Amino acid sequence: MNNVRTLPYLLLLPATAFLLVFFLLPFFGVAVEAFTGPGGELGFANFQSIAFDWKFWPAITNTLTLTALVVPIQLALALAMASLVMSLKAGRDVVLYIFTIPLGISDLAAGIVWLAILEQNGFLNGFLHALGLIDGPQNLLTYNNLPALFVAVVAAEIWRATAIILVILVAGMGLIPKEYHEAAEVFGAGRWTRFRKITLPLLRPSLQTALILRVILSFEVFAVVAVLAGSNLPVLMGETFEWQFNLQDSKGAAAYAMIVLGLSIAFTVAILWLLRDRTKGETA
Amino acid sequence: MADIVIKSVAKRFGSHTALHDIDLTIKDQEFMVLLGASGCGKTTLLRIIAGLETLSSGEVSIGGRRVDHLPPRERGIAMVFQNYAVFPHMTVFENIAFGLRMKKVSEADIKDKVTRAATLMHIDPYLERYSAQLSGGQRQRVAVARALAVEPSVLLMDEPLSNLDALLRLEMRAELKGILAESKTTTIYVTHDQVEAMSLADRISVMNGGRIVQAAPATTVYANPADRFVGGFIGNPPMNFLPAKRSGNEAEVAGYRLAAPAGGGSLELGIRPEDMDIAEDGLHGKVRVVEPLGPHKLVSVDVDGHLLRAVLPNEADVKSGAAVALAPRPGTVRWFEAESGKAVATSGVAA
Amino acid sequence: MADIVIKSVAKRFGSHTALHDIDLTIKDQEFMVLLGASGCGKTTLLRIIAGLETLSSGEVSIGGRRVDHLPPRERGIAMVFQNYAVFPHMTVFENIAFGLRMKKVSEADIKDKVTRAATLMHIDPYLERYSAQLSGGQRQRVAVARALAVEPSVLLMDEPLSNLDALLRLEMRAELKGILAESKTTTIYVTHDQVEAMSLADRISVMNGGRIVQAAPATTVYANPADRFVGGFIGNPPMNFLPAKRSGNEAEVAGYRLAAPAGGGSLELGIRPEDMDIAEDGLHGKVRVVEPLGPHKLVSVDVDGHLLRAVLPNEADVKSGAAVALAPRPGTVRWFEAESGKAVATSGVAA
Amino acid sequence: DDLLFFSSQAAPVEEAQAVRDDVLAGSGLSVSFKSQDGAPFMTRVQAELEAGSGAIGLLGALHGQFASFADGLTPISGTAGTDTISPAFMDLSKLGMGEAHYVPWMQATYLMAANKKALQYLPEGADLNALTYDQLAAWAKAVNEATGSKKLGFPAGPKGLMHRFFEGYLYPSYTNSVVTKFRSKEAEDMWASFKTLWEQVNPAATSYAFMQEPLLTGDVWIAWDHAARLKQAFNEKPDDFVAFPVPAGPAGRGNMPVVAGLAIPKTSPDPETAKKLIAYLLTPEAQAATLKATGFFPVVDLTLPDDAQASAKAFQPAIAAQAKAADGVNTLLPTGLGEANGKFNKVYTDTFQRIVLAGQPIPDVLNQQAQALAAIMKQSGAPCWAPDAASEGACPVE
Amino acid sequence: MSTVTSSAGFGRWPLRIATGVLILWVLLPIYLLVVNTLDSPAEVTAWPKSFFPSFDLESLSFFAGYAGVAQALVNSVLVAVLTMLLSIGLGAPAGYALARFRFKGQGAFRLLVIMTRAFPLPLLALPLAVYYIRFGLDDSALGLALVHTTLALPFAVLITASLFEGIPLELEEAAWTLGCTRLQAFRKIVLPLAVPGIAASGVFAFVTSWNEVFAASVLTVRNQTLTAFLLTSIDVSPLPLKFAGAFVLVLPALIFLFLVRKYLFSLWGISNR
């Protein structure tokens, strides 16, 4: 067919043109700025200046730690929720709806909700108090209790952003023909094995997408951390904001942005490679 | 012991009843072939035995144990799906090994058994391919190999050879029969190929509209169909039916007189196409079409307004448009009640 | 005019060559049946004609027009896929109407044509169902009806009746043949059912390993196979082959002497199982197995260490283990070069 | 089109609404008031200035915010109504240039608030209106011992104004300086004692933005914050809280008034109407209404109206006491820093976080941060401001 | 079709319990938000907190009377819907190309998409705003939707690509042979089967746009979206209003989710034969 060669490019054209104008063009300016020192010389001066800041390394490690904690749990939880939803007979769209509710909640709002739960006189303390476990308000989210802060942020993030993965996975699972599950079942696979050997591999494209998007979003985590952990947990995106708006140093911010970008791309490549399609042989 | 006992099993899909009150016993190590028109419920029955479909009512036991509440994996079965269900994300090898891995067979044994099953199905050259790289028939054979490899006590096969050419099918069929007998597997085999059915079956169950109408050895089903449906369904071309006028111990069919069973009610004569010869006297009619069938020819004759098909040797002297008389060979005529379609017992041979 | 001309078409999948240099012409309105072993490239060839697969080399023309660079929709074809490809999100009606809607047929005509195609395929009761609610055979018939409904000038069918029972198949086959002749459709029909092939085909193309080995009318292919493969592939059971020792104008096969074509090189005798009778003299051997085949029995005889299969009348007196002599009927013996497998011209009938 | 009045002040939803309903409605002009928090506010203004045209007619912002885009503002001296404004404010509004670039609009300051329940634990001899930091520490400790929880609070969260505490209160109170004595001996002592004080601070303080919330919930009993960020507590529970002046240190009682101003960007589509609105906003009625709406005090002389909010009534005596304190060390907002404003603030918060929160050694941190501070001062060339003695060129860090 | 019977007796209860626990996990925080929203300001800050709302509408009614809320709501919906249409319209074809073709430049395109999503948008807000003001896109729903589309498009591309991959090519081929152009086959076969994926990316686009604050507050001044209107100032607003505001923001998004929920399920398990 004659147009098969050009067709993919035609299909990509609108999106590419769009991204060119609305992303690449402004991005290019920012990228140049990231590598232009205060005196206009090209180089890594801006990176040096942000790395010099004592919050730089904590921001990187915190971001990575949060990602490492949040994403795997979310993935597992989303898979569990998706399987659950799929295996329901009645009312599954209602259950799915409930599961996706957090999707409609902005990160800032999610932070506020969780703050209301976890703060000193929040619902959690009230609950523990009602159970008679504590006498009065206990402060959980304090600067000298980093693990608690992490747990709080992780809990809020899991609550807020698991739905993103869930929805992608549910849509993907809907496309898996049920006969593969049946065949596996007949050949002795229990629920768990079916899940591992049929669902997971056949869900590969969706998993890949969900994972990539989630990891990228996780590198951009900011608002929830700011609300729950205040200034105690510097994260990359927060520092980008800080440099851009509070410190009025757009070069430093640009450098931070490049780091976020670099990390995202590195992880994306890793995920693409880990979850690559092995069934496509050499076809024409 | 892996006999299968199906007791008044029914299956409804919404308002549509796919299976009505099925009662069927398949003996241990028996090779049961399931025959029936498209949409009559064969696949549904297999799926119920496998545990992939819930019963609307009834019971299923395998080896004396009620299984209708057991999941498929605990029923000791393997199945070849009508649409293969070859896992697209696994190589042929992994597909065939799947059931074995579930049984925690050792790696060496797996290699061994997979290779054997694949060789048997002539797909050993493709062990490293994925399903998307196989032809239809190759995929089907993978599905069969996968089921054979686990050496189940019960094997359910849903048209497992339908996409294979005749030669390969002949070969596969023979190998299947041999290997399943050897491994003492109880088999239910759905096919629409009657030659296959005849040559494989210990018994044949003929289904019609969600009911089992006859379950008997192949020759019985062929020679003494339990009703018109079976007679018309089995045999290619099928049995001919002609209305008869009864008078005492005789009946008259299109002017030809034959001995007939006594009793009331109107009768129909059933005669297989290959059971007639050209003769002086017989069923008189006019030849409509002559079709070559390789070794024979299929002759369609208009007998008193009814279509009569006969399979005649290639040498037989029939021409389109000519008159012809066809005489049934002795003992090949069957009688059916015209209303119910049920066979009428003849000369000691019960249906 | 919708003749199809295929010129030195080849198709490679990576290192695997699925089609080698195919040359084939299908005449306008011809009904061409494609036969061949599983995996020989039938589907691939159809897909190339349909424009679903790119050619590695060669040309395809339909109705005198090069089409290998046209998209499928501009080729005036319709296709029945081996695995149906019934659209799961449309009812049976919508599936069948799909092609018509693409052609902007009026709503009234659509209803009409869909109903006709569905009735023809006996799926009119299921028009409102979705594919998931159909049996395998029903789905297959939807696929056929969908292709028929558009009344294409070229119809490609990939084992369209493989999942139907014999009776239905017989009927469908007749209807197909009738309707396609009437609508003057050029048809390529893949089947593994030789009876079907024989009864439908104007010509049969036999494929082997990605090549077309013979393209000729059914009777020719059956009676005068171009090579051993065709002889062995067509006919069920297939032609028997026995090595012959040539001496001048005669050849000796297992002690039995027959007239043979002159020339050098060793020969093989080919004889169809149904072309032998029990006789005093003939191919002597020992009966191994006797299998009932309904109207006949299939007798396997060990002739000098080679398997010889014969289809004999049910009355024939053969018993497992007994000695038997089988004489070929006159004019039924074919000769093949032992090395190349090519047929040797006999008695004026060219392969 | 109506005039777009774009403001970084009165951002909380209630305040914005009050400004529209109670302040602007009386102007007789057709004005659309939009308030926007810091970062988007700045970005928007910068974008309009950079693009050379825009929608914003009038800007309302803090002194420090104007400083970072002073170039984009129309010089504004001689605008009607400015004659009644205190010359100190008018001086600030020059933004280091020869001419005023914004008109002071409203002012505020930082002060202390306490839950009345805390008063019983005041150390002996302490006068609420003349506390010292040591007394504050003792007081907070007493509260802690009595209640079992730390009830002193500072807005040390990301959105809090903690840096102003160091720049305007702590450093002046201990060193009588903001910049020059950044790493002095006095500063070291100051940090050491502040570290001790911090032991009485509610550990959630690092998340606090506005102290009115923890005051209302009772998590905090004694707090320092911007008046506007305390007022809700007083308005909601007028009987529960008292406002009082900030404590004094060895060098005096640091105090930093804050001023917000009005400016006309060069890109303003309608400078004339904008000027009219400015004039209106400086009228006593408008200023009174503004106080009610925002909790910011007028920049013109005014007696509190009777229907003033409870918070205004509570704050006024404390603010007055603070401003007129005998030991007062009046501190100006940083001037002349331009874009370096944020980095300047960061020096103080970083120092705090490193010393107090991260527990790093005081001298090391001060040394390092002093270098950063010196670099900022040098780069911006900002001369010293009160209480540091005036300097030739960039304000030095000793 | 029904699955195993065994789960009826045995496996059903763990399933139900798990569902219940997960529902609780999701809904409890929402419920608590509602409690806070419907409590009076004094109760919001009280200790210990009551777990049942007192149905005090003071905080909520504030928003009802807040000038411009209605207009902002309309703007938000408009921008979100535009974003949804744009990102699906641009993203689905690209996703299809990624799923169905192997071609040069595929990696580069993927990279571009990932970069778009991975780059902190606020840094682009300034340059974009400058362009917008110059080209007259400023302060318009379309202009903002275009920016939100840069956020949502990567989702749309990747999600649709992964789902298109799961739709058998053969169904499309059948459509081609029945007279469809590629576009028609895409519209009539792939798209309906990919409805859940399209819905998923639509949901993302919608909620991304709905919840996006920064670009919204920089690029719109008069025609602010609800989020820009409320959210920028919400974290500096008093606690009761914070909760009520969060609730006001969440509610329309939840309604939207409710409306599209059933599209998230594929209605037909695809079977090949």
Ligand SMILES: Nc1ncnc2c1ncn2[C@@H]1O[C@H](COP(=O)(O)OP(=O)(O)OP(=O)(O)O)[C@@H](O)[C@H]1O
């Ligand atoms: N994508 C592919 N990659 C590699 N080999 C392939 C691919 N597709 C088909 N083949 C091989 O090409 C050969 C021809 O396949 P094709 O599907 O045309 O066979 P067929 O004649 O239709 O067989 P069947 O009767 O079993 O359907 C087969 O051997 C098959 O394994």
Ligand SMILES: Nc1ncnc2c1ncn2[C@@H]1O[C@H](COP(=O)(O)OP(=O)(O)OP(=O)(O)O)[C@@H](O)[C@H]1O
């Ligand atoms: N999910 C369903 N909903 C409604 N009817 C169904 C459903 N599944 C199957 N059927 C109907 O039940 C009947 C039996 O189907 P089944 O698949 O068992 O037939 P079959 O004998 O295997 O036919 P074939 O030989 O065509 O495969 C058919 O008429 C079919 O249309």
Ligand SMILES: [Mg+2]
């Ligand atoms: Mg079936």
Ligand SMILES: [Mg+2]
């Ligand atoms: Mg094929």
